[in-house]
Amino acid sequence: MKVLKGDCMNLDDRKKKILSSVVEDYISSAEPVGSKTLVDKYHLEYSSATIRNEMKLLEEEGFLEQPHISAGRIPSTKGYRYYVDNLMKEQKLSMVDISYIDNSITGFGDTEKLLEQAADVISKILLRPTVLTLKQQDLLENIKIVKVSDKLLLIIILSQNGTVKDCFAKLTDVVQDQIIDELTEVLNQSLVGTPLENLSLVLNNVIAKELNNFSFVLDKICESIKYEMEKDCKKLNANVETILDLPEFSDAEKAKNFVNMISTKEIIDDTIEKAISNDLGIIIGSESKEVMLKDCSIISLDIQKNKKHIGKISVISPKRLDYSKTISTLKYINSKFKNLLLNDKEEGG
Amino acid sequence: MKVLKGDCMNLDDRKKKILSSVVEDYISSAEPVGSKTLVDKYHLEYSSATIRNEMKLLEEEGFLEQPHISAGRIPSTKGYRYYVDNLMKEQKLSMVDISYIDNSITGFGDTEKLLEQAADVISKILLRPTVLTLKQQDLLENIKIVKVSDKLLLIIILSQNGTVKDCFAKLTDVVQDQIIDELTEVLNQSLVGTPLENLSLVLNNVIAKELNNFSFVLDKICESIKYEMEKDCKKLNANVETILDLPEFSDAEKAKNFVNMISTKEIIDDTIEKAISNDLGIIIGSESKEVMLKDCSIISLDIQKNKKHIGKISVISPKRLDYSKTISTLKYINSKFKNLLLNDKEEGG
DNA sequence: GTTAGCACTCATAACATGAAAGTGCTAAAA
DNA sequence: TTTTAGCACTTTCATGTTATGAGTGCTAAC
Numbered sequence: 009m010k011v012l013k014g015d016c017m018n019l020d021d022r023k024k025k026i027l028s029s030v031v032e033d034y035i036s037s038a039e040p041v042g043s044k045t046l047v048d049k050y051h052l053e054y055s056s057a058t059i060r061n062e063m064k065l066l067e068e069e070g071f072l073e074q075p076h077i078s079a080g081r082i083p084s085t086k087g088y089r090y091y092v093d094n095l096m097k098e099q100k101l102s103m104v105d106i107s108y109i110d111n112s113i114t115g116f117g118d119t120e121k122l123l124e125q126a127a128d129v130i131s132k133i134l135l136r137p138t139v140l141t142l143k144q145q146d147l148l149e150n151i152k153i154v155k156v157s158d159k160l161l162l163i164i165i166l167s168q169n170g171t172v173k174d175c176f177a178k179l180t181d182v183v184q185d186q187i188i189d190e191l192t193e194v195l196n197q198s199l200v201g202t203p204l205e206n207l208s209l210v211l212n213n214v215i216a217k218e219l220n221n222f223s224f225v226l227d228k229i230c231e232s233i234k235y236e237m238e239k240d241c242k243k244l245n246a247n248v249e250t251i252l253d254l255p256e257f258s259d260a261e262k263a264k265n266f267v268n269m270i271s272t273k274e275i276i277d278d279t280i281e282k283a284i285s286n287d288l289g290i291i292i293g294s295e296s297k298e299v300m301l302k303d304c305s306i307i308s309l310d311i312q313k314n315k316k317h318i319g320k321i322s323v324i325s326p327k328r329l330d331y332s333k334t335i336s337t338l339k340y341i342n343s344k345f346k347n348l349l350l351n352d353k354e355e356g357g
Numbered sequence: 358m359k360v361l362k363g364d365c366m367n368l369d370d371r372k373k374k375i376l377s378s379v380v381e382d383y384i385s386s387a388e389p390v391g392s393k394t395l396v397d398k399y400h401l402e403y404s405s406a407t408i409r410n411e412m413k414l415l416e417e418e419g420f421l422e423q424p425h426i427s428a429g430r431i432p433s434t435k436g437y438r439y440y441v442d443n444l445m446k447e448q449k450l451s452m453v454d455i456s457y458i459d460n461s462i463t464g465f466g467d468t469e470k471l472l473e474q475a476a477d478v479i480s481k482i483l484l485r486p487t488v489l490t491l492k493q494q495d496l497l498e499n500i501k502i503v504k505v506s507d508k509l510l511l512i513i514i515l516s517q518n519g520t521v522k523d524c525f526a527k528l529t530d531v532v533q534d535q536i537i538d539e540l541t542e543v544l545n546q547s548l549v550g551t552p553l554e555n556l557s558l559v560l561n562n563v564i565a566k567e568l569n570n571f572s573f574v575l576d577k578i579c580e581s582i583k584y585e586m587e588k589d590c591k592k593l594n595a596n597v598e599t600i601l602d603l604p605e606f607s608d609a610e611k612a613k614n615f616v617n618m619i620s621t622k623e624i625i626d627d628t629i630e631k632a633i634s635n636d637l638g639i640i641i642g643s644e645s646k647e648v649m650l651k652d653c654s655i656i657s658l659d660i661q662k663n664k665k666h667i668g669k670i671s672v673i674s675p676k677r678l679d680y681s682k683t684i685s686t687l688k689y690i691n692s693k694f695k696n697l698l699l700n701d702k703e704e705g706g
Numbered sequence: 707g708t709t710a711g712c713a714c715t716c717a718t719a720a721c722a723t724g725a726a727a728g729t730g731c732t733a734a735a736a
Numbered sequence: 737t738t739t740t741a742g743c744a745c746t747t748t749c750a751t752g753t754t755a756t757g758a759g760t761g762c763t764a765a766c
Contacts, residue, residue: 042759055709060760078716078759116524116584152503156515162467164513164523166505174513174521175465235465249597252613260609264601271598391728404740409729427728427747 019071019090025052026062027071028095031083035328038255040080085293085327088305092290092331099332101340105133109340115348119170119318122348123311124246126341127321131247134334136325138246139276143318146171148202153192153229158182163229165236167204169318170349175236177228191222191229208234245270256303256326269300270324276306280322283308287342288335293327303327309338313349368420368439374401375411376420377444380432384679387604389429434642434676437654441639441680448681450689454482458689464697468519468667471697472660473595475690476670480596482686485674487595488625492667495520497551502541502578507531512578514585516553518667519698524585526577540571540578557583594619605652605675618649619673625655629671632657636691637684642676652676658687662698 019027029050033041043056043063052059063081066072071087074080083091101109112129115122123140131138146167154162159179166172198214199207211230215223248267257263270276279296283289289308296306307329308322321341323334368376378399382390392405392412401408412430415421420436423429432440450458461478464471472489480487495516503511508528515521547563548556560579564572597616606612619625628645632638638657645655656678657671670690672683 040759044759056759057709057711057761058707061708064761074760076716077761078714078757080759114584115527116581118523118525150503150505152501154499154501154513154515156499162513162515162521164503164511166503166511172511172523174467174523176467178464232465235463249613249616252609252616258609260601260607260612263609263612264598267598267601389728393728405728406730406740406742407738410739413730423729425747426730427726427745429728 019066022054023062023066024095026059027066027083027087028091030063030072030081031087031091031095034082035330038328040075040082042080045080083327085295088292088327088331089295092292096332099330099336101333101336105337106340108133109337109344113341113344113348118172119167119313119349120172122345123319123321126311126345127246130321130323130337130341131250133337134323134325134330135250135253136323136329136334137248137250137270139270139280139322139324140246141277141280141320141322142171143169143316143320144205146204146318148199148204148207151192151195151199153188153195155183155185155188161188161225161229163232165204165207165233169313169316173236175232177225177232179225179228181224183225187222187225191225204237207237254326256328266304269304275300276322276324279306280308280320283322284310284320287312288338290331290335305329305331307331307334307338309342311342311345311349313345368415371403372411372415373444375408376415376432376436377440379412379421379430380436380440380444383431384677387677389424389431391429394429432676434644437641437676437680438644441641445681448679448685450682450685454686455689457482458686458693462690462693462697467521468516468662468698469521471694472668472670475660475694476595479670479672479686479690480599483672483674483679483683484599484602485672485678485683486597486599486619488619488629488671488673489595490626490629490669490671491520492518492665492669493554495553495667497548497553497556500541500544500548502537502544504532504534504537510537510574510578512581514553514556514582518662518665522585524581526574526581528574528577530573532574536571536574540574553586556586603675605677615653618653624649625671625673628655629657629669632671633659633669636661637687639680639684654678654680656680656683656687658691660691660694660698662694 029046030041043059046052046059047056070084072081073084109129113125127138127140146169149168150166152164156162161177164174202210215226251257251263275298279298283291287310291306294302305327306322306324308320310317311319378395379390392408395401395408396405421430422433458478462474476487476489495518498517499515501513505511510526513523551559564575600606600612624647628647632640632655636659640655643651654676655671655673657669659666660668
């Protein structure tokens with residue numbers, strides 16, 4: 009981004025009013041905004057000629073762009089940024105949205121389900137796809153083994169972040185209840201506090217060292233856990249199809265490119281990683297180094313539990329999006345999570 | 358569908374060859390197939406004029422259609438049906454596909470996860486969206502309650518079909534291990550064999566009748582289970598975005614309509630319900646009464662466990678799809694499930 | 707400093723044109 | 737009788753042309 013002469017970030021009231029109107033009109037209409045539109049729709053008390061002059065200056069200073077010489081103006085990345093930082097009024101969520109969120113995010117599931125629900129809800133309210141990035145550094149809280157039938161065990165892995173994973177182990181021989189109880193105890197003694205991604209490694213050591221006599225059960229359990237842990241649970245795209253409603257993607261080819269792009273781990277992961285500052289991160293267009301994102305914005309919410317961050321929910325959209333509503337929605341979700349996740353372990357420390 | 362004169366379903370060899378070539382060429386090219394193309398590409402030993410005559414007859418008998426007078430032919434619903442029933446050669450899956458399936462469907466998760474994996478894998482191999490319909494009539498196998506911390510319980514609900522659901526109950530007071538054990542026993546005694554959808558109803562009765570003294574715990578558990586059971590777990594669209602690659606949806610508006618359509622429960626549910634006969638159901642275009650599906654085909658696989666059917670995986674596509682590969686893939690998946698699901702309870706009876 | 711007025715630019719839509727693809731039909735060939 | 741070569745015909749698609757309209761920048765007057 010180029011830095012312009014010092015005064016450029018200090019717009020006078022009229023310029024602010026015009027910039028703000030252009031941004032808001034373009035956000036809702038997706039059409040370049042002309043001087044006449046501004047006078048008619050936004051009742052600015054200047055003539056269209058004056059506004060044209062001002063818009064020309066705003067363009068020279070980099071806040072607005074013109075798709076072609078005889079078109080109206082659209083906000084540039086810098087324009088959006090100025091709007092978000094200085095002009096935008098925080099929006100109250102409608103009762104409809106609030107009640108939809110409240111009814112959808114209930115807190116009965118585990119943390120991962122909760123985050124998935126939230127990603128889905130956000131996507132439905134904002135009509136944009138969301139990406140859920142789970143923090144993988146999570147420690148084992150507890151392992152339970154449930155005997156479903158003589159040869160089938162259900163293994164439940166509870167993490168300190170509150171995620172529950174379960175998988176089956178199919179045995180070749182019948183196993184007695186007592187063995188399972190013992191095994192559970194030994195496993196918990198050896199494994200509690202282990203990072204989940206090391207679980208199968210440490211398990212191997214445990215088997216080798218002290219649990220040789222249980223190996224016919226343990227091998228199967230180990231195999232199951234290993235598989236479950238290696239599964240790629242880092243990302244999830246919710247409601248990609250929402251983009252089909254946007255005029256930006258009236259061409260299916262563009263829609264396809266967008267979908268491919270947001271499915272490319274590296275692009276999104278890298279960008280989101282850098283996005284966060286103080287719960288909420290906003291990256292607009294070319295502020296991201298990634299060229300493929302130059303026309304997109306990413307608004308990311310960092311979700312914390314016990315002061316450790318456990319995941320991020322990111323809204324991915326063309327630059328043209330309702331920043332105000334997006335931010336309000338994410339903030340509301342965040343406040344909800346603060347309540348939902350805190351209560352889990354008040355007593356735990 | 359109109360029924361034509363008796364002999365029409367008995368095509369001579371040349372007509373079969375031509376029909377088959379038209380279908381296969383159109384499936385792979387998505388362009389109307391002309392007589393010259395057939396001669397050049399498929400080395401039919403007749404001149405283009407002969408083939409034109411035959412195609413005209415095939416059209417009169419309803420097997421082919423012509424988008425406009427100077428275009429090539431495309432298969433009609435009846436043409437596809439004849440192809441599927443009489444002409445199509447069963448395709449062997451490629452090693453790549455087989456190994457992808459084998460590596461993706463492992464059997465470590467519960468039945469629901471397994472079905473989700475399968476729906477996803479099928480969608481990725483066939484490049485079409487899939488819909489998973491879970492049979493909701495499922496009986497309780499077992500409930501386990503795990504104490505996560507003094508005031509937080511994890512409830513694990515195991516169904517006879519092999520699905521695991523878990524949810525948390527947050528208590529207002531500390532609860533002792535012994536109470537949980539007792540409670541678990543009582544709950545299992547009262548609830549095993551209950552249809553999952555009645556669970557909260559029966560739970561209410563249990564509370565009312567005999568478990569008044571546990572109510573401070575049980576109320577919370579009940580609330581959690583109720584929520585978990587009422588959640589709509591009937592359907593899931595995997596990889597809707599795959600349709601963006603199809604020329605049928607080069608117009609984003611059409612893509613949007615398709616996505617909306619397959620998100621409409623009633624349309625899909627009703628159609629799929631009727632689709633199955635003997636594991637595999639194939640509904641082509643206007644064979645479905647639903648007008649919105651007139652250009653789509655649905656290939657449905659019925660998945661069984663212990664001779665009860667537990668869910669369906671359905672491929673939804675424009676009529677133009679590789680029926681042979683689709684059917685081979687679904688059959689292979691089915692054979693895999695036969696193994697995976699049988700072993701679960703060999704001993705259960 | 708503001709605004710009316712006007713010439714100018716460019717996108718878009720409507721229409722015309724020509725080439726390409728593919729047909730159906732006829733008459734000759736097998 | 738069946739097959740095929742040849743040709744007139746139809747329609748789509750891409751291209752080119754033109755007219756319209758939205759919106760601008762600039763100038764001169766207020």
